[in-house]
Amino acid sequence: MSWVSQTFTSTIGRKLLVAATGLFLISFLIIHLIGNLQLFKGDDGLAFNAYAVFMTSNPLIKTVSYLLYFSILAHAVIAIYLWFVNRKARGSERYKVSNANENSSWISRSMALLGILVFAFIFMHLKDFWYYYKFGGLEFEIDANGNRDLYALVAEQFKSTFSLVAYLVGLVALALHLVHGFQSAFQTFGLNPQKTAKQVTAWFSIILVLGFATMPVYFYFFA
């Protein structure tokens, strides 16, 4: 069996694909957070709007963005497929009494549920900003540099209580998903993270997501 078919057809190969796409998505989150911190520059969004133009026109970044869309879908599709395989492996008769909290954490057992919440969050988030910016359907204001004012759209969107709550719920799901998923990817790649590595990845995930959470909170309460 060639290594390609081995990767796509075995449980461990599929796990490796989920882990690889997951790590790539985490690397995207880091860039996404650093870029979006320009919302706080205090220049009425001039830098952020210029950054949005760069991110949607640079050919290299456009190429990587297609890889990103593909990774989100691949990660979700393979993981959901494995979820069905795993459910079938338990069999039709399930345990009447299960004391799983004694041997594992709720987060580690709920990756599919958390992942679906994150996927729904990504869908909402893309619809709120990316869709209008890329495909139109909304009149953008023009900022002092002549760029479309995405900053104004962000500021307006987060004035809504529904958006604030929905984004915070989505971000909590993301944080929990990453607390297990980040270190889990290293285990899948055979690195066997120990206590310290697990704590570092967990705190990294929480701080990363707190960084994102500052944005809706800032615009809702302080802007």
Place this chain on the structure above:
Amino acid sequence: MEKGRNYTLHIWRQPSAKVKGKFKTYKVENISPGSSFLEMLDILNNELEQKGEDPVHFDHDCREGICGTCSLFINGRPHGPEKEITACQLHMRSFPDGMDITIEPWRASAFPVIKDLVVDRSAFDRIMQAGGYVSIRTGGVPDANAIPIPKENADLAMDAAQCIGCGACVAACKNASAMLFVSAKISQLSLLPQGDVERSKRAKAMIKQMDDEGFGACTNTGACEAECPKGISLSNIARMNREFMRSAVVD
């Protein structure tokens, strides 16, 4: 002498693989806290036989925690509430007087129920047959120190070889994944020079058989390691993943 204890048992009864099973409730009285869990079931079966009823079937053999035959899912955990012991090493002092105890068979589609609490674990045997051996002709008995083995590897191989193949890892895992078992067997061989020769072939064959038997994938919850009566470490699963990746490159 400590006072005997009374329990209400909820036990899975299933006459055969083809017939649908159900839970049945039994009372046992005046059980010594010093008796083992299996002795408590022996007492129940004695009473059932005297009444002319079918005794509760359960797997057991050595009753000293080294054969891997006993396999009871007790109050929601494989081998019951204590750490790093098998069901036969469990004693009734771990269960307070008057407690309800639910006893179920291992639940996995790869481990079909044969009768009551007895499941068919021959899937593990077929995984071993697929590659869990060393097929080199070893000749006569060599000197013990003829092949140098690093102490660290000898220890890790010995730790992995402690696996008794009871299937608690599969029973505990929410995905009914057999990866702790398979990884322990792959590790104990690939860490030693005799097993090194066939390691790629072995990893591929055993992992393929594991998938074909219908065991689930690993989601790194760690339930298997926490419930393993022999304390087999998750580091073995990491090693198996490395062996899998290595087998893609090195034949």
